[in-house]
Amino acid sequence: MESLDQLASGLGHALTPEYLLFALIGCVLGQLVGVLPGVGPTAGIAVLIPLTFDLDPTGAIIMLAAIYYGAMYGGTITSVLLNTPGEAASVVTTLDGYKMALQGRGGVALGISAIGSFIGATIATFGLVLVAPPLARFALRFGPAEQFALLVLGLSTLIGLTGRSVILGLIMGILGLMLGLIGLDPVVGAPRLTFGMVQLFDGIEFVTVAMGLFGISEILLNLEQPTMKIFETKVANLFPKREEWRRAGGAILRGTGLGFVLGLVPGTNSAIASFLAYVVERRFTKQPLGTGAIEGVAAPETANNAYTSAALIPLFTLGIPSSPAIAVLMGAFIINGLVPGPLLFRDNPTFVWTIIASLYVGNAILLLLNLPLVGLWVQVLKIPYPILMVLILVFSIVGSYSLNGSMFDVGTMFLFGVVGYFFKKLDLPTAPMILALVLGPLIERSLRTSLEISGGELSIFYSSPIAVTLLAIAAIVLVSSALPILALRRARAAASEDAEI
Numbered sequence: 001m002e003s004l005d006q007l008a009s010g011l012g013h014a015l016t017p018e019y020l021l022f023a024l025i026g027c028v029l030g031q032l033v034g035v036l037p038g039v040g041p042t043a044g045i046a047v048l049i050p051l052t053f054d055l056d057p058t059g060a061i062i063m064l065a066a067i068y069y070g071a072m073y074g075g076t077i078t079s080v081l082l083n084t085p086g087e088a089a090s091v092v093t094t095l096d097g098y099k100m101a102l103q104g105r106g107g108v109a110l111g112i113s114a115i116g117s118f119i120g121a122t123i124a125t126f127g128l129v130l131v132a133p134p135l136a137r138f139a140l141r142f143g144p145a146e147q148f149a150l151l152v153l154g155l156s157t158l159i160g161l162t163g164r165s166v167i168l169g170l171i172m173g174i175l176g177l178m179l180g181l182i183g184l185d186p187v188v189g190a191p192r193l194t195f196g197m198v199q200l201f202d203g204i205e206f207v208t209v210a211m212g213l214f215g216i217s218e219i220l221l222n223l224e225q226p227t228m229k230i231f232e233t234k235v236a237n238l239f240p241k242r243e244e245w246r247r248a249g250g251a252i253l254r255g256t257g258l259g260f261v262l263g264l265v266p267g268t269n270s271a272i273a274s275f276l277a278y279v280v281e282r283r284f285t286k287q288p289l290g291t292g293a294i295e296g297v298a299a300p301e302t303a304n305n306a307y308t309s310a311a312l313i314p315l316f317t318l319g320i321p322s323s324p325a326i327a328v329l330m331g332a333f334i335i336n337g338l339v340p341g342p343l344l345f346r347d348n349p350t351f352v353w354t355i356i357a358s359l360y361v362g363n364a365i366l367l368l369l370n371l372p373l374v375g376l377w378v379q380v381l382k383i384p385y386p387i388l389m390v391l392i393l394v395f396s397i398v399g400s401y402s403l404n405g406s407m408f409d410v411g412t413m414f415l416f417g418v419v420g421y422f423f424k425k426l427d428l429p430t431a432p433m434i435l436a437l438v439l440g441p442l443i444e445r446s447l448r449t450s451l452e453i454s455g456g457e458l459s460i461f462y463s464s465p466i467a468v469t470l471l472a473i474a475a476i477v478l479v480s481s482a483l484p485i486l487a488l489r490r491a492r493a494a495a496s497e498d499a500e501i
Helices: 002-014 017-035 040-052 057-082 093-102 106-140 144-161 166-180 206-223 242-263 270-282 295-310 312-318 324-335 342-347 349-370 374-382 385-404 407-425 431-454 465-500
Strands: none
Touching: 002 017, 002 349, 017 040, 017 057, 017 349, 040 057, 040 324, 057 093, 057 106, 057 295, 057 324, 057 349, 093 106, 093 295, 106 242, 106 295, 106 312, 106 349, 144 431, 144 465, 166 431, 206 385, 206 407, 206 431, 242 270, 242 295, 270 295, 270 431, 295 312, 312 324, 312 342, 312 349, 342 349, 385 407
């Protein structure tokens, strides 16, 4: 009850006109950041920190936090309408969101994204209020071995994204892991697979790869059409039908739980939450994902927004940033003379609970901003494709260049655009490659750190109950995913033998 009383006090502060204005400005800027492909919440927060220098610490963090979760929804807009993810967490949304737009249900896709995002973020914030201390203590128990096991569990979902061919999916996953090896060795710091190119010392930017594989390749494919005509879509029905509500409801709840749990674990990110939520949904939905299923939009969008709120728990209670965006936000804390961690609740309780209450306020503002404006966003689809193509190219070039201020990233984006074009022509799955590129460096770092701690002994993995449990779940996921595919192949083989007879 004490937490609820403090939350009520913080809500009183968050609802003052000054802080409401900061939350509104942050939400609008966040959506703009999310809409621009390649910018994303991390770069957006870093670039916009100077705007808060003249604000008091509470106002500054309210605005930057609003930019953070506002960008999460902004990335959905281009994913659904243009098949171009605005940031990493929105990559998986393109798989069904864009299909829904092609079917004339772009408004429904954006509507359920807004509603799911609001529900996921609100529930996750409520969890932050009630159970932050015990859950943060549990997350603190995740050492390198436990983190390795968790990431292996995430990597095991590759087989769930392989589509018609497990072998092709695994090959694409291996390709993603190989790309993740480029850069400096995480332990000894020596360059590898860089071919003497300084630009590759930090590895290949994930966002440039995603923008190329999904956005630029889509442009190239559309250029092949004899008449480049943007498809029409209706915005009369912004809300799902009754049957779609039923299907989306379960997806939203599952996405909320998954995003919340992953948000507690340092080293993960919202892209992992989105991908895992999508794979989990394949086990529950009757309609195949990738065909415009509403679950394929509701689950990942809810998960990444639940992750956004939950990721603040380790930061507030332990001073541990759970993701790059949170790390930048932590820098903003320090700039304002605040040190995240347990002492923050004791020394600055008014600040902490005002920020937490502002999460409720900001997410309500996002819902009010987006549902009435869905029709305006869908009007983007009516722009003649030559103009739209130029806009996508400009946004993509600006976004990729803004990552590091380097034309090398722009060239990388176009290179993977061509690669993605040929992948789509050959019907090769790109999702496993993207997920492996995200997880690969994290897995290697946690694996090598664990082995260094144990002196090279593998016992560090099976001596931890948490690690053993996670690895066992990963094995179960692999087996359960492979069995239906093997059974289908056997049935086809038997049918062909019967036909020959």
